[in-house]
Amino acid sequence: MDFYEVIRTRRSVRKFKADDMPEEVLKRVLDAARIAQSGSNRQPWRYIIIRDKARMKEMLPVCGDQSFVAEAPVLIVACGTNLNFNRGGYMGDFSMLVDVSISFDHLTLAARAEGLGTCWIGSFNNDGVKKYLEIPNDVQVVALTPLGYPADSGAFSENTNRKSLEEIVCYEKYE
Amino acid sequence: MDFYEVIRTRRSVRKFKADDMPEEVLKRVLDAARIAQSGSNRQPWRYIIIRDKARMKEMLPVCGDQSFVAEAPVLIVACGTNLNFNRGGYMGDFSMLVDVSISFDHLTLAARAEGLGTCWIGSFNNDGVKKYLEIPNDVQVVALTPLGYPADSGAFSENTNRKSLEEIVCYEKYE
Numbered sequence: 001m002d003f004y005e006v007i008r009t010r011r012s013v014r015k016f017k018a019d020d021m022p023e024e025v026l027k028r029v030l031d032a033a034r035i036a037q038s039g040s041n042r043q044p045w046r047y048i049i050i051r052d053k054a055r056m057k058e059m060l061p062v063c064g065d066q067s068f069v070a071e072a073p074v075l076i077v078a079c080g081t082n083l084n085f086n087r088g089g090y091m092g093d094f095s096m097l098v099d100v101s102i103s104f105d106h107l108t109l110a111a112r113a114e115g116l117g118t119c120w121i122g123s124f125n126n127d128g129v130k131k132y133l134e135i136p137n138d139v140q141v142v143a144l145t146p147l148g149y150p151a152d153s154g155a156f157s158e159n160t161n162r163k164s165l166e167e168i169v170c171y172e173k174y175e
Numbered sequence: 176m177d178f179y180e181v182i183r184t185r186r187s188v189r190k191f192k193a194d195d196m197p198e199e200v201l202k203r204v205l206d207a208a209r210i211a212q213s214g215s216n217r218q219p220w221r222y223i224i225i226r227d228k229a230r231m232k233e234m235l236p237v238c239g240d241q242s243f244v245a246e247a248p249v250l251i252v253a254c255g256t257n258l259n260f261n262r263g264g265y266m267g268d269f270s271m272l273v274d275v276s277i278s279f280d281h282l283t284l285a286a287r288a289e290g291l292g293t294c295w296i297g298s299f300n301n302d303g304v305k306k307y308l309e310i311p312n313d314v315q316v317v318a319l320t321p322l323g324y325p326a327d328s329g330a331f332s333e334n335t336n337r338k339s340l341e342e343i344v345c346y347e348k349y350e
Contacts, residue, residue: 001177001178002176002177002178003176003177003178003180003181003284003285003288004203004207004285004288006178007207007210007281007284007285008210010212012212027340028179030340030343030344031340032179032182033343034337034338034339034340034343035182035183035334035337036280037185037187037283037295039295039297041336041337043337043338043343045343046343046344046345046349047343047344047345048344048345048346048347048348048349049344049345049346049347050346050347051346051347052347055347079349085297087297087298087299087318088297088299088300088301088315088316088317089299089300089301089302090301090315091269091272094266094269094272095297097266097269097272097273097276098272098276098297098317098318101272101273101276101277101280102276102277102280102295105211105276105277105280105281106182106280108212109178109182109284110178110179110182113178113179120212120214120277122214122260122262122263122270122273123262124262124263124264125263125264126263126264126265127264129263133348133349134348134349135349136349139349140263140265141263142263142273143262143273159210161216162209162210162216162218163209163218164209165202165205165206165209168205168208168209168218168220168221168222169205169221169222169223169224170221170222170223170224171223171224171225171226172223172224172225172226172227172230173223173308173309174221174223174254174308174309174310174311174314
């Protein structure tokens, strides 16, 4: 699929078909995350793939009780290892949020290219998810997403609810 | 350009031709950043475009004295407004790093689709860049990149120096 079509039509999807995806499709999506850029090529990301429905449902209380989290055939948990690279002189351990977000963005875009829906979940309880998935202390959950084919045939309509370029771009200094 | 070709061949570029890019090309690249997803569609990003060579050079001391920062026709500074959405119950103001990284990732990918090179710069002094560009207190610099046509014709070769899928993916729990 054309790059700009992917960018224009990636939408948050919260209703999924029950159909599972072929393994090679899941692999291509994960591979897009794998080859992402990161500071000094540190690649501080790790992905946990959950396909067991009972386990997905048990995670709902630590995922804001959002039922759609457990409705796709796959749930992906993006983790990042603390990285005291201190980008900008202020990010400290949180530098890894930048790298993991780049990689996870690639994953959500690749999913769109495959006709799969995702929904970047920021409402979750890090401590709760970590405990349930046995994630080590120095690793944090950055985001989760269900992954599956959208139930709604119009799920990939173009985004239109964004600020204009004039609102987000300025020249030579902040204005 | 095909989505996966963009993903596979985006490379960090540090040597640029002097040629400037057409305005419509720059606009398409910024527009890819504009339509990115963000938590609750908050869009906490702002982009400062610097084309004045003297200003670029004056910024070198707060950009790790990396001379390539001032060698492309355009320098882009990605900023984020503090956002106490507290993703995961631990990110606090740093939640905006996730959103701005998604948007800036779109920008670097769109640049590749246009045949333009970028280099995601994490080595900079937030306070110094903010002072020089008159950025408000509650806004932070997340990253910078030069933007221009690569000087080297082989600049967009495929990435091969990444961990394997087996190293970054696990199933049902962290392993």
